[in-house]
Amino acid sequence: MNATDKFYLSVDGIPETFKSCNGHHQLRITRPVMQNITHSPMHQHRSSSSSKVSNISKAGMGIIKTVRGRWRQEKRGVACRSSSTGSRHSSSDRHLTRSVDLLELGLTKPKNCQRIVVLGAPKVGKTNILQRFLGRDFEERYEPTAEDFHRKLYHIGGEAYQVDLLDAARERNFPAKRRLSILTGDIFLLVFSVDNKESFKEVCELRDDIRAAKTKLMKLKDTSRVPIVICGNKVDLGAQRVVSRLEAREILGEDAAFFETSAKECTGLEGMFRALAALSGLPDQTSPLQHQTISLLAYQALCTGQRGRRGSRTPGLGAPCAAVDPLARRPSFTSDLQMVLGSSTKHKSEKCQIQ
Template identity: 70%
Template structure:
């Protein structure tokens, strides 16, 4: 009776072997899992090439594992960081009771392509202007603040990928607390798109809470590229004439910083955030330093023992956008009344 034998091949050995064949020498993440390869006894005539591969893999299996490092860019340069150390960098502040859920906010950034959304976000994160344009598929950032003894979490979502998917965009809108709508002052079409987005946001929020008229939402309008004054196609009077005086509007330049401070201050005010969340009013530090300072100043039961001397913040380099399933559950939960879930209007 035929039996089946199992030959276990290490994943890292296979990758390293084929890298040696192709001439590519890239770091391979260490893996302890083994891949079972079924070998039927009837297939006994293995070619010389196949035997060579098996011997090579077996040889790799006998060799001691090498320490693995990866390069990660940072403001201070490219430094080798171990996988074990890197995996411990992202710590959920909510799970560690460092942040009150009411201090967690999501800013959704919407607008036409090539209007400078990514560079506006870069400025908020404390980074420099990027001259080279690359289309944004989706950009999610998380910035953690410690201000006057309180911890805050601000998630920033540049929903560029959802521009052609109305249902996904509607779901993102429903999960947003604050909205930043960006258009370019040298592109009148981008301004008309912002007007449409503003109406869509009001309509979506009204349906969520079942209002008969558009809901009042926390929205800031940003007319970017103010440095290109000679190419201006949208005037301030045109913007205020269409949107009215109630919607905060700022002419900005992500390139030279014009108007950004006032715009970020307006976002904080509308979202109920401290004014110190504005980039010029806090110190930026690494995520490891931030975590050590925050955790080190709490008692065993999670109570704060002392306050940080000055407002500080850090960008979580490993933060990832919550899944659409998580967002949908959040929206459905927020629309529940009398313990009866309501239908979520995302179409």
């Protein structure tokens, strides 16, 4: 291999070299270095290859400039990238540093804060139903749940409301953790897929477990008082259906809050969301179609009586609105356990219910 061939290999490897650097800036290749190469003794000895070396050096510098430009773009855009779960943050929410808890801030009443616990077998559409509730689009490709906690804040009729959504899918194989999630829930959404009979059986078992746990914790005499909404999802599949509406009604009972839905086609969801609101004592306007979505900063300004940032659209006090908290994280299991123990003490329970 002659000297010219070696030089071609080193320049052609520049893109791969930059890729291996993975965005680090320690590698610096400047124009003077390239100029020194072109004026090396080898270049003086082989005048016939001078044009090739000059062209290669220009090409190399072009690659370097392109990569540097990409670095600058990535640095500027890192704050507004969406997460892998598909959540979309308002550009004005990029400057938030912590999540918002209305109860801790003294901006609402305890009865206006509700936690909805979502349970069901894998691949039944729980995540997409939650995405619809948050005002987001349907995701066609299935991915195991990564983000299991969401918080939506409302301002309706001059009052602030907070709804926490806990998808307990990842606790399916951890009975103690799942039981803790059940005990801390205020209302429950159980989801099965109409093309999967096993998922329906699991929902029936979950309903019995929830009723047993909550009635024991709250000292209830009537198990039907536990607020549970059951959702038969994926009715758009049609021919693949194996659980009929009649069969589900016969097993669940006529009094059950049962809805057939399609998260993909967005059918049946409005009635289900309204039932969740009714059972949890929240206004009907908490349903996604009944309010306007604003940024979290605009919501905070609305609740505190301050003027929003310039350019933000803040509705009047009479217009129902809501904001999704992009920084909300699931409370620790320690704090959930303290909540349950406090509730147990309040109702004079003899022992902890996490068993």
